[in-house]
Structures are given as C-alpha cells and as structure tokens.
Amino acid sequence: MAGQPRRRLDAELVRRGLARSREQAVELIAAGRVTIGGQAAAKPATQVETSAAIVVVSAQDAEIEYASRGGHKLAGALAAFGPQGLSVQGRRCLDAGASTGGFTDVLLRAGARQVVAVDVGYGQLAWRLRTDPRVVVVDRTNVRDLTLEQIGGEAAELIVGDLSFISLTLVLPALVRCARPDADLALMVKPQFEVGRERLGAGGVVRDPALHADAVRTVAAAAWALGLGVLGVTASPLPGPSGNVEYFVWLRAGAVPLDEEQLAHAVAEGPAGAAASVYPRGDRHGDGHRERA
Missing domain, CATH: 3.10.290.10 (RNA-binding S4 domain)
Known part of the structure; x- marks a missing residue:
C-alpha cells in the first residue's frame, strides 16, 4: 500500500x-x-x-529443509488443526499436486503410513521422496480426472492439496471419489484461482480481504454440495510467491457448514494470525x- x-x-x-x-x-x-x-x-x-x-x-x-517452500505452509496448517483433532500418524495420505514434494515431505515426517503423490507433471518429485518406499508416485495425472484405481484401489484417509491454475471446485469431486467416508481433507485455497480473472489485481494478486472470504466460501459451498462440512479455516503462515494470501480449509463428511465468524477471523488475521494461532503467544x-x- x-x-x-x-x-x-x-x-x-x-x-x-x-x-x-x-x-x-x-x-x-x-x-x-x-x-x-x-x-x-x-x-x-x-x-x-x-x-x-x-x-x-x-x-x-x-x-x-523440506523438499519445497510449500512444506512450511502445510506444517503450519497441521499445527493449527492438530489440536482440534487432525492427525497424520499412521494414515494413508494423498498429496494432490505434489510437484517437488513439500507436502509429501511434511506428511512423512508427521508419521504418514503411505503418501500417494499425484501430479500432472513428470519427474518433479524430489529423488529422496521418489525412492522412499512409503511414497507411491502417480505422475502425468490430472487430479481432476483422478480415480480410485489410479491410486492403487485403496481410499485415502487424509488428502492434502496445493493446486494451481485450477479451482478447487473442479477437483473436489475426484478427491471425494478417492477418499474414505471418514477421511479428512486439508486443502489450500488460492483466491487468485477462485475469484475469476476479472477480479485479480496487478500481477495476479488478490488484495481485497472480502475476495479472500469469497474464495473460501466458494470452495466450502462446493464441498458442502458433496457432503463435506468445514472443521477449520486458517491462513497459510507464508504467502504465495507473488504475495497472495492463501488459506487452508479442513473438510470432513458430516461436519458443519462454514462458520462465518471463524472465516472472518481467519481473513482478518491473515498470515500473521495464522502464525500467532499456531504458535503460543x-x-x-x-x-x-x-x-x-
């Protein structure tokens, strides 16, 4: 400003x-x-x-040193949601949009039994993760078209996602198909891919907090239509590469609809509030x- x-x-x-x-x-x-x-x-x-x-x-x-900077984002989200019951330990996880593997890295360090790393690209996953026996690599696969068979036939217990150039509303149906009925989904909402091009600011940055809230609402509404409620919302403790504020939503079947008060708090606090809520004062x-x- x-x-x-x-x-x-x-x-x-x-x-x-x-x-x-x-x-x-x-x-x-x-x-x-x-x-x-x-x-x-x-x-x-x-x-x-x-x-x-x-x-x-x-x-x-x-x-x-996580496989990518994004690892610190998921680590922050897990720290925020962990006290409310989100667990990684012993679970089969799906990393949607794995890229070089920052999220996969965090999941393994947090005790995941297995991580299925899915990405539309090829050969991007860090070598030490690609060769880890706990990692199943699914390259050249558009998450929007993902099937249970493509991830080995066993539904995921926890799904995380860091996707770009596509709205989460378009990939949620596929993620639900690959999830257990009691699965948790901790997905990163990127306002720049949810609010529409006409509402982007200079450099593709969404600066209006009201639009941040709209982006989360859009994803929450799509999730609700698929039977998923919202257990938590928090801003990522780190902004995106261009400075965009990003948010994590924690979804689960049977949970309550999006809490507007919780959303307003997450948007008002932003990354600073995410760090403050994750780590004791x-x-x-x-x-x-x-x-x-």
Whole structure:
C-alpha cells in the first residue's frame, strides 16, 4: 500500500516482539532465521513496511529443509488443526499436486503410513521422496480426472492439496471419489484461482480481504454440495510467491457448514494470525514460526 510507514528490519522485529532487542534481532538475521515474504533477510538495515510478512523461524525449524517452500505452509496448517483433532500418524495420505514434494515431505515426517503423490507433471518429485518406499508416485495425472484405481484401489484417509491454475471446485469431486467416508481433507485455497480473472489485481494478486472470504466460501459451498462440512479455516503462515494470501480449509463428511465468524477471523488475521494461532503467544524466539503484521 502506497505511503505505508517503513522501518529498519531489526527495529521492526523488536516492535513486533519477535526479538528482545536490536542486538538479538541482528543475531537472528545473521543466522538466516528471518524471512520477509518468504525470502531470507540479509541485512538488519533493510527497510520494511509495517505490514510486511515477517517470520522468525526457530533454530530447530531453520535446520529443516523440506523438499519445497510449500512444506512450511502445510506444517503450519497441521499445527493449527492438530489440536482440534487432525492427525497424520499412521494414515494413508494423498498429496494432490505434489510437484517437488513439500507436502509429501511434511506428511512423512508427521508419521504418514503411505503418501500417494499425484501430479500432472513428470519427474518433479524430489529423488529422496521418489525412492522412499512409503511414497507411491502417480505422475502425468490430472487430479481432476483422478480415480480410485489410479491410486492403487485403496481410499485415502487424509488428502492434502496445493493446486494451481485450477479451482478447487473442479477437483473436489475426484478427491471425494478417492477418499474414505471418514477421511479428512486439508486443502489450500488460492483466491487468485477462485475469484475469476476479472477480479485479480496487478500481477495476479488478490488484495481485497472480502475476495479472500469469497474464495473460501466458494470452495466450502462446493464441498458442502458433496457432503463435506468445514472443521477449520486458517491462513497459510507464508504467502504465495507473488504475495497472495492463501488459506487452508479442513473438510470432513458430516461436519458443519462454514462458520462465518471463524472465516472472518481467519481473513482478518491473515498470515500473521495464522502464525500467532499456531504458535503460543509466549513462543517468540525459539520453538516455532512467528509472523505478525
């Protein structure tokens, strides 16, 4: 936003409570633990807007290198939904739009029994995941046309998805066909692919929070028509590559319709709120991501 105030990065970290002092802020930046809009920060003197998406990664998480940046998004969603009952442990999972495998990586680390990694491309999945005996690779497959037979005949207990250039409303029927009746679906809603081209801003970015809410409502309505309710909504703790705010919806058959109050809260808080809700308020420096506007 034009005319927004800017501050030095180290000072902004202190203002947000992400560092105790300027000295600690400098140390965090030097250790590579500070990102701005998903990119590692290099200099304490960098000028940042007061609304910038700034994340301080824990020392432990800084050592985790998922197969892609997207892994941190799903890790955040699982941390947000986990206390409400979303579990990965021991489940057969489906990763829709696996690409290089960030989501698959997170699922395996969280104890998945098996992950079926589906993607329309070929050969993109990281080699260490492709050769993992717990991973079933289904390349050259459009998720929109996915069948139970293509994933081995055994329905998935948990489905995650990070899909681009297609609305989730078009792929939900196929995902439901591949899911157990009691399956959980944790899917990323990307407003830029849900609101229509005529409502996109410059660079394909959807900036209006009202449109963010509309995107989630659109997906929730399509899910409801298929018998799926909404157990949770949270913003991704990291924005998309172009700066788009993205959201995760947690769906399950028999759950309640979308809670407008919960949606309004998720949209109002955005990525900053996702980080704050995922990681305890006292955890500012050591045990998780924190991002605050």
